[in-house]
Amino acid sequence: MTAAGLTDTTLLAALLAAKLPFVAFAIILLLTRARPRLSAGLSLTAIAVSLASAGFLLVTHWGIVRPIEYSALWVAGGDISIRVGVLIDPLSLIMLAVVTGICFLVQVYSLGYMASDPGFSRYYAFMSLFAWAMTNLTLAPTLLQLYIFWELVGLASYLLIGFWYEKFSASEAGKKAFVMTRCGDVAFFLGLLLILVHLGNLDIRELNGAAAGRLSPAVVTAGALLIFGGVIGKSAQFPLLTWLPDAMEGPTPVSALLHSATMVAAGVYLFARLFPFFSRSPTALGVCLAIGTVSMLLASTMAMVSRDIKQVWAYSTISQLGLMIMGLAAGNYPAGVFHLTTHAAFKALLFLCSGVFIHAFHSNDMVAIGRQGGRRLRVPAVCLVIAAAALSGIPPFSGFFSKELILAALADLPNPLWVAAGLLGAFMTTYYTFRLIFIILFPAQGGPEKIQSHGDGHGRKSDYQLMTWPLVILAGATVFLGFGEKAVTQFLLQPLGSSAPAAAHHAWLPYAALGLGAAAILLAWVEFGRRGAEQVGFVEKIAPLHALFSNRWYIDRAYRWLLDQVVYRLFSRLCARNDQKVIDGAVDGLGRVVAAGGSRMSILHTGMVQYRLIVVFVSIALMAIYFFI
Amino acid sequence: MGIPFGYVLFLAGTVMVLGMICAAARRNLIMILLGVEVMLNGAAIAFIGAALRWQQLEGQAFVLFIIAIAAAEVSLGLALIVYLYHRTGSLDPEDYQVLK
Numbered sequence: 001m002t003a004a005g006l007t008d009t010t011l012l013a014a015l016l017a018a019k020l021p022f023v024a025f026a027i028i029l030l031l032t033r034a035r036p037r038l039s040a041g042l043s044l045t046a047i048a049v050s051l052a053s054a055g056f057l058l059v060t061h062w063g064i065v066r067p068i069e070y071s072a073l074w075v076a077g078g079d080i081s082i083r084v085g086v087l088i089d090p091l092s093l094i095m096l097a098v099v100t101g102i103c104f105l106v107q108v109y110s111l112g113y114m115a116s117d118p119g120f121s122r123y124y125a126f127m128s129l130f131a132w133a134m135t136n137l138t139l140a141p142t143l144l145q146l147y148i149f150w151e152l153v154g155l156a157s158y159l160l161i162g163f164w165y166e167k168f169s170a171s172e173a174g175k176k177a178f179v180m181t182r183c184g185d186v187a188f189f190l191g192l193l194l195i196l197v198h199l200g201n202l203d204i205r206e207l208n209g210a211a212a213g214r215l216s217p218a219v220v221t222a223g224a225l226l227i228f229g230g231v232i233g234k235s236a237q238f239p240l241l242t243w244l245p246d247a248m249e250g251p252t253p254v255s256a257l258l259h260s261a262t263m264v265a266a267g268v269y270l271f272a273r274l275f276p277f278f279s280r281s282p283t284a285l286g287v288c289l290a291i292g293t294v295s296m297l298l299a300s301t302m303a304m305v306s307r308d309i310k311q312v313w314a315y316s317t318i319s320q321l322g323l324m325i326m327g328l329a330a331g332n333y334p335a336g337v338f339h340l341t342t343h344a345a346f347k348a349l350l351f352l353c354s355g356v357f358i359h360a361f362h363s364n365d366m367v368a369i370g371r372q373g374g375r376r377l378r379v380p381a382v383c384l385v386i387a388a389a390a391l392s393g394i395p396p397f398s399g400f401f402s403k404e405l406i407l408a409a410l411a412d413l414p415n416p417l418w419v420a421a422g423l424l425g426a427f428m429t430t431y432y433t434f435r436l437i438f439i440i441l442f443p444a445q446g447g448p449e450k451i452q453s454h455g456d457g458h459g460r461k462s463d464y465q466l467m468t469w470p471l472v473i474l475a476g477a478t479v480f481l482g483f484g485e486k487a488v489t490q491f492l493l494q495p496l497g498s499s500a501p502a503a504a505h506h507a508w509l510p511y512a513a514l515g516l517g518a519a520a521i522l523l524a525w526v527e528f529g530r531r532g533a534e535q536v537g538f539v540e541k542i543a544p545l546h547a548l549f550s551n552r553w554y555i556d557r558a559y560r561w562l563l564d565q566v567v568y569r570l571f572s573r574l575c576a577r578n579d580q581k582v583i584d585g586a587v588d589g590l591g592r593v594v595a596a597g598g599s600r601m602s603i604l605h606t607g608m609v610q611y612r613l614i615v616v617f618v619s620i621a622l623m624a625i626y627f628f629i
Numbered sequence: 630m631g632i633p634f635g636y637v638l639f640l641a642g643t644v645m646v647l648g649m650i651c652a653a654a655r656r657n658l659i660m661i662l663l664g665v666e667v668m669l670n671g672a673a674i675a676f677i678g679a680a681l682r683w684q685q686l687e688g689q690a691f692v693l694f695i696i697a698i699a700a701a702e703v704s705l706g707l708a709l710i711v712y713l714y715h716r717t718g719s720l721d722p723e724d725y726q727v728l729k
Contacts, residue, residue: 077686609722610661614653 010057011070014086017053017096018139020046021131028125036120043124044107047131051100054135058097061088065494067205069141079200087141087204090491091337095138095269098344099262103131105470106257109352112466113253113359123163123251130156134262138269143192143202146270150188150234153263154181160258161250173246180243184233191226194219208276217281224277224284227270228291235267235321238295242556244318245302248310252355255310260317260351261344268324268340275333289329293421296322298553300428304435304539305549309354309366312436316391317347319425323406326422332409334489339402341488342481346390346399349474353384356467357440366436367535370443381441383471388437390478392430392517398482404510405485411506419509426513430520435537438529637678645671658713658720662706669699 024046028039061068071085107127114123133152140146162174196202198219199211206212212220231237236244247259258264271278271288278284296319303315320343328336357380358364361372375381390399403426410419528535540546551557645668652664673692680688710720717724 077689609725610653610656613661617649617653 008070010060010068010088011086013053013056014070014088014139017050017057017100018086018132018135020049021128021135025125025128025132028121028128033121033125036124039121039124040107040111043128044104044111046128047100047104047107050131050135051104054093054096054100057088058093061093063491063494064088064090067495069205071141080196081201082144083142083201083203084145085141086139088139089495091269091272092138094337094341094488094492096135098341099134099138100131102257102261102344102348103127103134105473106253106348106352109256109355109467109470110251110253112463113355114251115463119163123160126156126159126163127257130160130258130263134266137266141204143195143204143207146204146273147185147188147192150230150266150270151185153258153266154178154185154234157181157247157258157263160254161247163250163254167249170249173243173249177243177247180240181233184229184231184240187226187229188233189230191223191229194226195223198223204273207274212277212280220277221281221283224274224281225287227274228278228284228288231267231271231288231325232291233267234270235264235325236295236318237267237291237322237325238298239555241295241299241318242552242559245306245311245314245552248308248314252310252351252358255314256348256351256355260313261348264317264321265324265340265344268321268328268336271325271328272333272337272340275328278328279331285329285331288325289418292322292325292329293418293425294322295319296326296425297421297428300425300432301539301549302552303432304428304537305546307366308364309357309369309436309440310351310364312366312432313347313350313354316350316429316432319429320347320391323403323422323425326418327406327409330406330409330413330418332405332412334492335402335405335409337492338485338488339406342390342398342402342478345474345477345481346387346397349383349387349471349478350391352467352471352474353380353387356380356464356471359463359467366439367443370440374440374443379468379471383475384440385437386475386478388433390482392433392520393426393513394517395514396479396482398478398480401482401485404513405489407509407513408506411509423512423516427516427520430517431524434521434524435528438524438533439535442529442531442533634678634682637681638675641671641675641678643671644668644674647671656721656723658710658722659707661722662703662710665706666699666703669695669702 021043024042027042032038032042067087067089069085069087071083071087073081074084075082107124110123110127114120117123130153133149133156137146137149137153140149158174158178161177162171165171165174192202195207195215198215199207215223233240236242244259244264248255250259278288299315299318299322303312303319306312306315320339324336324339324343327339356377357369357374360377361369361374363369363372386397390397393400393403395401407419407422407426410422413419523538527533527537539549548554648664648667648669648671650664651667652661655661655664673695676688676691676695678688680686680692713725714720
């Protein structure tokens with residue numbers, strides 16, 4: 001808990017990782033906005049150093065048992081004290097490595113994707129802002145610091161979703177994301193206040209440790225549920241899940257970085273961060289489990305009918321985040337975190353591959369991409385298949401291992417409903433993933449058309465190469481990360497003083513999951529893949545179901561109704577009436593009285609406001625002299 | 630706790646008097662508003678100094694209120710000035726003699 005000098009390499013590395021992107025952000029915004037290449041260079045350098053520091057920290061602290069905290073007192077008064085600093089423990093180290101790694105790869109990728117965009121510098125400035133906020137969120141030792149940076153990543157998300165602000169739908173989507181996540185954050189903040197009032201500080205380690213035992217069970221449950229409200233908003237869980245598909249209006253690398261791999265995972269990270277605190281309240285865990293399950297199932301059904309390639313991945317992100325929350329809420333802490341890690345890699349890969357297609361064919365529609373010859377882009381097509389296999393939980397890709405852990409945790413629960421829901425979700429996930437793959441790789445109606453030659457052909461080759469390198473690296477991570485399962489689990493559990501959870505062995509589970517996966521692939525193949533398939537899914541044939549799914553279960557419409565009827569009709573009208581009648585009336589009346597009085601008193605006045613001011617000052621001075629001297 | 634309380638008060642007084650001079654002597658509505666803002670800051674410095682001197686949190690809380698009030702006041706004041714400028718086409722306080 002002591003603050004050491006800067007000679008301490010751990011602290012130095014942590015500070016480098018956490019602060020450099022902000023320096024880049026400030027320099028780009030203040031100085032180098034007119035020079036895009038320099039801006040990109042600055043941003044990339046900062047994030048590269050961050051990544052190196054994160055790697056250094058992870059390597060030197062592999063296997064730490066006691067968390068290391070450097071912090072300084074920031075706010076103190078009465079019984080309340082709040083510190084800021086960095087907290088280094090297995091969870092934050094893994095998350096830091098994930099965040100900086102994906103940030104770096106996405107920024108490299110963006111060099112190609114965003115090339116010749118007029119807002120190039122601005123883009124890199126916002127990317128740096130995000131990297132700064134996210135690394136600090138990851139390393140935060142207190143909930144208040146976490147909350148501050150939580151809001152800052154929300155800001156970065158808003159700025160980047162609305163990056164192409166000339167497009168009306170993009171700025172609308174940014175606004176929607178901002179407002180909807182804010183709804184959850186209000187609950188989060190109330191939870192913080194509740195804990196602050198009862199505990200006197202917001203220290204994460206204290207909250208997770210024995211000190212939280214001082215709190216009454218009711219307070220713990222209320223606090224946990226309120227904080228979980230923040231998780232719902234940030235990770236786009238039910239009922240606040242509709243902002244994430246709209247957020248796909250932003251540039252694709254942004255979707256890959258913020259809206260699938262890291263920022264939306266911050267909600268799950270917070271849950272994992274406070275896992276011991278949440279586990280004190282079985283009620284809260286039950287609610288979390290239910291919400292995770294509902295979100296996972298709802299989002300999977302929505303993904304089954306969407307034709308927009310990015311929207312499919314957005315729904316899939318919601319459902320995978322729901323799965324992580326299920327894993328955590330089922331009590332298996334390493335399972336959730338490990339799935340977060342593998343998901344970050346393969347979902348970023350899915351988005352980046354889709355980005356290459358979108359960049360090449362100028363279309364988000366998977367059918368159009370398939371027709372224009374999506375499979376001719378070899379590297380992205382292969383990477384897409386690898387990532388899709390990981391998402392579907394096919395061995396030996398990383399998703400298989402992490403999903404299996406979560407399903408095993410669900411199977412440990414006494415109620416078999418949860419594991420059934422998990423398996424159903426896995427089935428739907430595999431189905432919609434391979435639906436997309438088959439549509440893109442095996443287009444209907446004859447062979448692929450010729451790729452249209454685009455006018456802006458020059459420079460495309462180097463852009464393409466810049467974009468494929470991150471794909472290859474992420475694909476490597478997707479293939480090999482799964483084998484780190486044991487090591488990561490061990491690493492995560494060490495500080496909690498427990499070895500791997502003694503889960504009952506479910507021999508049938510992998511077979512069930514694999515069998516369902518194979519069935520889903522077969523179904524997708526029959527409907528979309530085989531020669532002469534009509535490419536209409538079974539859901540699309542049932543009209544009411546199709547309408548329900550493609551309208552997102554009418555959640556958006558319910559919000560619209562709520563907004564129109566309750567907020568605009570009731571509150572706004574009452575406020576407007578109050579404004580017109582009470583406030584305006586009072587002010588007008590006051591004005592009339594003053595004017596009437598003034599016209600009588602005007603004989604006394606010189607008519608110059610400043611002379612009156614001087615009279616006031618002089619009389620105050622005279623009064624001061626009279627009273628004090 | 631390095632700075633003596635007297636110095637803080639002296640600084641606060643100086644800022645206050647500067648604001649007073651600005652508010653009373655400049656013939657421009659915006660500068661008058663600025664002068665009032667400066668006076669508020671003088672008061673805020675005094676509060677902060679007092680909070681430090683007696684180790685009480687209330688002074689700091691007061692300053693938060695002062696900042697909030699000042700922000701509200703400046704937005705209201707600027708709106709009034711814009712409105713007045715539209716009506717009269719002048720920012721000189723001498724031109725506002727309707728009540729006389």
